[in-house]
Amino acid sequence: MKAPLADRMRPTTLDDVVGQTHLLGKGKVLRRIIESGQLPNLIFYGPSGVGKTTVASVIARTTNRTLHKMNATTASTADIKALVGEVDTLAAPNGILLYLDEIQYFNKKQQQTLLEHIENGRITLIASTTENPYFYVYNAILSRSTVFEFKPVSAGEIEQAVRRAVRFLEEESGEEIQAEDEAVAHIAASCGGDVRKAINAVELCVLSASAGEGTRRITLEQASQLSQRSAMRYDREDDSHYDILSAYQKSLRGSDPDAALHYLARLLEAGDLPSACRRLMVCACEDMGLAYPMGIAVVKACIDAAMMVGLPEARIPLADAVVLVCTAPKSNSAYNGINAAMADVKAGKTGDIPAYLRGTGYEGAKKLGRGLTYRYPHEYPNHWLKQQYLPDELQGTRYYQFGDNKTEQAAKAYWDLIQGKDE
Known part of the structure; x- marks a missing residue:
């Protein structure tokens, strides 16, 4: 053998x-x-x-x-x-x-x-x-x-190996072997950077080729049938899985719809619908965020539709959502805010909750001084009044900073006006 x-x-x-x-x-x-x-x-x-x-x-x-x-x-x-x-x-x-x-x-x-x-x-x-x-x-x-x-080998370099394999089989068998340029290119492109896979595809093509007039011909049709269906490397447990997800998320964040659609296609071709949806939802909240808050609801609707119809049709609502996230304005202000707040909590920077903010839904709350001086904002002009909400130890701490996008700047202008702040 x-x-x-x-x-x-x-x-x-x-x-x-x-x-x-x-x-x-x-x-x-x-x-x-x-x-x-x-x-x-x-x-x-x-x-x-x-x-x-x-x-x-x-x-x-x-x-x-x-x-x-x-x-x-x-x-x-x-x-x-x-x-x-x-x-x-x-x-x-x-x-x-x-x-x-x-x-x-x-x-x-x-x-x-x-x-x-x-x-x-x-x-x-x-x-x-x-x-x-x-x-x-x-x-x-x-x-x-x-x-x-070691990196996957480019299709151009693999073509050299494919032609060398044809020459090797010619010398080994003593028969003339002709490979169409299109067939060579297809084998090289369809092996996912795996030289061994390409060479083995050549051997299969030669074995299945008819020997008309003493010459075996490798055609594009043969190459299409015998080479691997997909050139993509993907395993949910190995590095390629996390590399694709990382590139997908960074392309969404970087507002590149072409790259994001490419990586979405790789995930869907591998049948990894859950990962594609999860990372898309994370990006909508983390990177689009408050610059276009309604976009989060749109992305969620697209993901729900994708999960309902399943593959292959799921690609359509997901493509809508991917392009939306890529082309929408970006803000990670809320993301930065919650990270800063959680860092303080993990570091033990908490403090006592002011007594007037504590729960009052039980007998004896007033005796403990709970809620006695709390003022209800809706009873005041513009539904707001100056009142301390953070613990004493954290007074003056700022977790959220308004982003520089149109939506958050409009909110900032509104609250500056209500709170009587001078620009």
Whole structure:
């Protein structure tokens, strides 16, 4: 049984690696480290199919080290100890280079066992993870390693890998293979920055292509049927979920309807309607806020409609709400106010509630002096009078500051007039 095409044609030099030019380009830091021959412990962080395993293999070949591969989903502490037993033997004359895939699946005890051996230099570690290592990798290992982030490969770079895969299969099979430019572009664009996925799609296309007149043709129709339906990476438990939500919320706050609609589309394509609705409602209250208070009710109505009709129609009322929030004036004055008030409460800055503001709905309240001097604002001109409401300890504290938008400035002008304040 043949290995997958991506493994059969795996690059053997850094120059053959597709993408990651920010790390492996001429003069870039990871390339310089590899070429120096003095290898520190490394952690490769990034999505699958972007070259982490390939680069580890190239490093082993470049530094003349024995490469041992383990996957943390199946490896155990005993496997690590058995590996250490090979140190200083003929099997590993230059020391052991361990490539540990998915290190986030090692528990703390397993990572501590590994730490013992990388500290004394018996093992040089290259660990890879698709999760943020600063959340999942033991701090002591992090402090002894250098983290490099691998990024999804661009469609333009993946096209190079797709054409190389076609040439490789031609040489391997001895048959002529012709790939339409449109098919190559589609495969490269539909793999979500995953080179392995693109190469495997090429192999499927070749296997399904008819060999007319000794030539196999890869057409756009084939590529559309056999490549992945969606180019998007999304998992509700990994970084991409939170990255999309963060970009979505910041685009709403930044008043960019095109970007906000793009990230909304990514959330809806993944079927994550609840997250799309929740972040939209938060932005309406936090970022649009009192600059357009009725907009909050409109957004809530759109979200209710979206939840009622469900996907795919939910995209319509949500798009309305997203564009509304993006194009509405912004104010976070109330948001800042409640944050300041909560900070005081958490810090113990509270004080006694004035007696005349306390509840009076029980027998004996008057004997305790409750509510005796309270004045009812509606009995006074303009339904207002000057009266202390904050505790004595907080007199003069200002939590809310009027925003500079039309709505809040109109409210400020009204209250300045009522309260007799001079501008």
